[in-house]
Structures are given as C-alpha cells and as structure tokens.
Amino acid sequence: MKFNIEDLPVLFPYPRIYPEQYAYMCDLKRTLDAGGHCVLEMPSGTGKTVSLLSLIVAYQQYYPEHRKLIYCSRTMSEIEKALAELRGLMKYRAEQLGYEEDFRGLGLTSRKNLCLHPSVKREKSGSVVDARCRSLTAGFVKEKKERGEDVDLCIYHENLDLLEPHNLIPAGVWTLDGMLQYGEQQKQCPYFTARRMMPFCNVIIYSYHYLLDPKIAERVSKELSKDCIVVFDEAHNIDNVCIESLSIDLTEDALRKATNGATKLDRKIMEMKSTDAAKLQNEYAKLVEGLREADEARDDGAFMANPALPDDLLKEAVPGNIRRAEHFIAFLKRFVEYLKTRMKVLHVISETPPSFLQHLKELTFIEKKPLRFCAERLTSLVRTLELSNIEDYQSLQEVASFATLVATYDTGFLLILEPYESESATVSNPVLHLTCLDAAIAIKPVFDRFSSVIITSGTISPLEMYPKMLGFTTVVQESYSMTLARRSFLPMIVTRGSDQGDISSGFQIRNDPGVVRNYGNLLTEFAKLTPDGIVVFFPSYLYMESIISYWQGMGILDQVWKYKLILVETPDSQETSLALETYRTACSNGRGAVLLCVARGKVSEGIDFDHHYGRTVICIGVPFQYTESRILKARLEFLRETYRIKENDFLSFDAMRHAAQCLGRVLRGKDDYGIMVLADRRFQKKRGQLPKWINQALLDSDTNLSVDQATATARKFLKTMSLPFPARFQEGISTWSAEDLAKHKAKLEEEKIRELQHGSGDRHVHGQDVIREAEGEFDEEGIDDAMMELDA
C-alpha cells in the first residue's frame, strides 16, 4: 500500500493499514522532523515493528540526510522477527519501485549466538565464548603467528581480512539465520562481519546493551553519527536495563579470584620483564600521554569491558603511582585486601561513594584519582602482556570496574554491604553491592549524542514517568487506543470470591485459606470455560510455590487437572522452555493447558501466546516488587529526593507496567481474542495506570466482579467470539484500504482548513486526530446487524 504523510511517500507492505499504525507513523514523522525524542505507546500486536520500519526507511530513502536507523530490541527472537519484517518491507519496496535500493540491514547479537568455530560455539556460557574467541582473534595472537610461534587462530575471522572491508557481505537485509548460513558457506565469521559492516549499514538491529551498557557501547557503537535515529522497542523496562548495566556485586569468592588473578598478572609481568622489558617500557611511555594513546592499538577484538569514563579522563596522563605495571598490581591488591576486610562485618552497611572513598583513604592511603583509572589501566596491561585466557582475570576486572565507578560518580550510586543472604540466615555470605540508583546515568550519553530517540512499547503508561526517570524531554508523547470492529478482548477486575470474601495478594491476607481457595476457584472456573490455553501470572516464585502447595492440599489442582494439563515456570530457563513446549503441544492437540508463571519472569517478557495459545490470562495479585529489598528502598529514596517521584507512585507504576505486560501476552493481533483477568481488589484503584488501550476496553461494570459474575461475563464473551467474524467486517473500521485512508485524510484536511480559518492550524498531522476520526467511524449498530445476518 502506498500513501503520503505530508510530503513523505511511504510504502507499507500490507494491503491494509490499521488506523493506529497510521497515527503512530504520523507522530513518528513529527518527531523526526522536529529532531527530538518521543515516547509512544502502541497497543500490543497492532504491528508496531512494521510501522516503525516502514516510516523510518521511507524517511531515510527520501530525504538527502539518509539518517541511519539503530533499532534496539530485547531478545534474540525479537531481533530476528524485526529483521524478517525489514526484509519483507524491502522486498515490497523493490517490487513497487521496480528496482532494488542500495540498502543494507544487519542484526547483531552476542558471539555465543553467531559463532561458527566448531569448538568455541559449543561452549555454554557467553563469557567463555567471548574469552575463547578473543584468544583466537586478538591482534597480538596474529603477530605471534606471523613471528612463526605455534598459536591457534580462528579461520572464520582470518578470512574476513581477505575481503574488501566495506563489502564483507552482499547488500540486502540479512536475518541472523541468513548470516549464519552465509558465514558457513563462505567460511567467515558472522559476528565480526556484522560488527565491521555497521558503518555501512542503513539499518542495524541489535540488543539494548550495545547502546546502553557503557562497557560495550564504547566498543561497538562509538562510530555511529549524531543524526542516527535510535529506537528502543519494548522499552517499558528500559530504566532497569540502564541500572543493571552500571551495577556491580562483589562476593568473597570474587575477591579471592581477583587476588589469584592479580598474582598471576604479577608473574606474567616478571616473565615479560625478563624476556621483553621494552614492551612494558613502551606501555609506560604511552600512559604518560594518557589512556586514549595507550588504547589506540586496541582492535575490535576488545579485550575487556570497562565502565564509561568521562572523556577528559582519557586524555589525562595516568597517575604516576599506577603507571608501572608492578605498581599498579600492588595497588589493585591493596584495594582487594581492603574490600576483603570490609566484608567481615556482621551487620548491614550502606554508604555513599564519597564516604566509602574517605574510609578507604584513611585506612590505605588509596586516593580517588588512580582508582578512577583502574578499569582502563587494567585493560591496557592485559593487552601489553598479550594475555589470551581472559577468564582468569574476569573477577579482577570486576574489581577494577567497581573501583572506577565508585570513584567516578559521587551521586546516583550507593554501596550496600549485606552480610547474610536473608534475614533468617545464620551463615554469613556477604555481598557488596555497588548499585546504580539513577537510570539516567547510563542513558544520558544516548540522549546527548543522538538527535532522535524513540522510546516505544505496548505498555509504557504513565508516559510522563519515563522522561522524568531518564532525564530527557520529548517532542511527542502519545498513547494510542485500539480500533476494533468488535470487542475482541475482555479486561475485567475480580475483587471477590463467589462467597464474597476478598481476593487479594495483599501481604496480610495472601495466605489466608479463604483467599487461597477463592483464587483456586477462579482458576478452576476459568479452566472449565476457556478453550485451549490459560496463562496465570503470580507476583513472585515464592508466592506461586506456596499457593501451589495450598492448592494441592485443597484438591484444587485435581479439579483443574480434569480440564487442563498444568505446567509451571521455574527459574531454570531450560526447564521453562520444556514446559512451554509441552504447553503449546497441549494447546494445539488436546484440551489445552494452564501455564503457571511469574510476572517479571521469562514468560511474561517476550513470549507471545497468540490465538489458541492464550485465550485467558489471569493476573493473581498485583505484581509489586519485594519492598523489603534494600536496593529497592535505596532507589525509592533516590527517586523521591532527586526526581520528586513518590515511593508509592513508583511502586504502583512498576507493578502496573508488569501487570499490563502479562495481560498483553494474549492479544497478538486484530484477528486474535482473549480474556484478561486482574484478580485482586487493589486493581480497582490502579485502573488509571493501565495503558490507555486496555483501560478504554475495561467497562465500569467489569471492575468489581465476584468469581461467579466474572465467569458469567467470560462465558458470554466467548460465545460472541465463537461466531464467525469475516475480515470484511473490519474493513473501514479497524483496517483501512488506500481509499479508506484517503477518505480519512480528506476529512482531516477539511478540519484543518476549518481550524486555519479560525486561526489555529498546524502543518503536521497528529496521530490523535487520526484515531479520533477512526473512532468516529465505529459503527456498532452496523456490526450488530451484520452479526445478526450471519447468525441467521
């Protein structure tokens, strides 16, 4: 389908477009034109990915700036899905234009997913794959080979050097699978192919970490230009990704390994002194010039990851006391010993970085300045010593990163030392957390560097929370409703059991047998009435386990078992994958199944239960975070003091974004249908925090139901859904042909002219105008007539 948004011609690879897709694209264009950032919430399953890609590729190809698109997604399967969508789009464009555009689109994921080396790719852990790959590809290993030494290289990496650097793979869009196949045919490494081709790509699709984790971003994404368009898809959790990328936990075991690493490095330094002292001397001379100089030789094999350092620091000379390799190691050892003594306390300590540094200085005379250089200084040393088995130094690197972070940031971080794993534990197992409290720190470089950053998801309400927490301003902030030709999803809040007793996971009553039984009855009733799959979300593993054992005792599971197979998510991802597979088989072949899982777990994020795989989703309880966690408490305090976000507001926002994610799992498109049950009386007050598209579909009469009322409503809903609903009923309402679109544009145009006459015209088409128009079209009576016709 072809259409224009203002002056921009857009090619859209489907014959029909949803009104919300068009609205979304109008707002995207507005953002790009204005050169600013935006937050957009688009209902689940309404084709956000294809809308983003169609508009941005059109923009890229039409305007002379040819702004590159960096599209960040969360999981490998989402990256693969977006690449497949992009490939479809480019194929469609070629058909319509009559020629293939000069275009490259590539995806990047970790070495673990893209490695082809026969033995390295078999490693289970990502960090081992990384380390082994580095030992086969580092510049000095190659030099050694050239000198005739007996070292192994990776042939898949070597072959890349034989190709033209800007043409390692033919133009076009490559899915990850496609790249693996091409790499195998040509015997070239897909991971390095993608990384080296990044400067020559029009679209790059990769995971968040390549931009947000400063340790990786510095290596992978530093050459991207300012006018790139950055998209964070599925961004409802982006603040947590930011925080995790800058938080470090140290345990006693890690410190022991760090000491071993330091001792090994000492030995290596001695060896090098006796064989090739000039190398160390050379490094020393470079460090006088500053880290940037010392770092120049670093190739894309990147040794170790370091936290971001302010630019000025990289230009400064490295402090004298850590310039010599042996002095630096002595310095690190002293720091590790200090940390070990801190671990010995028996009560919880929480302190700010300045207070930690003060204490450190008093006891060990270690100053802040050399600490800041630790991470980079260690990288430089590991490179100078030409070490290949980096795994041995991983813990030492963690300590060095810890040192750099604690000495770089005075605010936005907190140190929390917890001697025991839990309140009731008697054997100490101390952990020193350096926890980042401010999500804005990790994402700031992204907002500073790129002119347009698009934050989008199906569930990102309340929209204003994100600019506040992440410290940016938007040009557009919008949440779209879902245009539907029939009510295809049924959200409801269940507050009571059939006995009128409360339903809630509130702390005081969550283990009350009456409440547990009511939850059990709710599940049994829905197991009876739902065809195929039911997904049930609990607030935590602990609570899920306790309810399951109660249900077992009460005979509830036996009841459910009569209607459905029961499967459970566990923290083990392999077990969960197996449970999911069985669940899908049961939904496809048998009476269906119930999947019991947790909000915030793997299933709640990124697993789709489309069509018969999910006809009912039940949220048992409000998925609040565990509020006794010290780290969470510290973050809440920080948010209150710095961003004026109240504790309760944040907790409630966080719980509701996860609840909405769970609900969104079952609605994967306009032809899908499903029931969304929010089972907790507290949801009544939190309704306003649901995404607009869910809230609008939630009728007032469905916000305070008992289990039997909910069952009756659900039965009625499923009965309507079982009637055939041909696609033509959606035409002109929830799907638009080119003519429908032209009609709506003409209407908008008329309205604009009228507004202009009254003196308030605007050049841009606003997404909300489109949706308003589309909603005006909703012809309930017409649909009812059509349904009756069908019935007859």
Ligand SMILES: Nc1ncnc2c1ncn2[C@@H]1O[C@H](COP(=O)(O)OP(=O)(O)OP(=O)(O)O)[C@@H](O)[C@H]1O
């Ligand atoms: N206009 C359209 N007509 C027909 N199919 C479409 C249209 N737009 C998108 N689709 C298809 O609908 C499916 C759902 O799209 P997609 O997964 O992109 O949704 P989404 O909004 O990104 O969902 P979520 O963000 O919740 O995962 C995809 O398979 C996509 O190809």
Ligand code: SF4
């Ligand atoms: S270069 Fe590529 S193929 Fe070779 S070990 Fe590294 S990731 Fe694997």
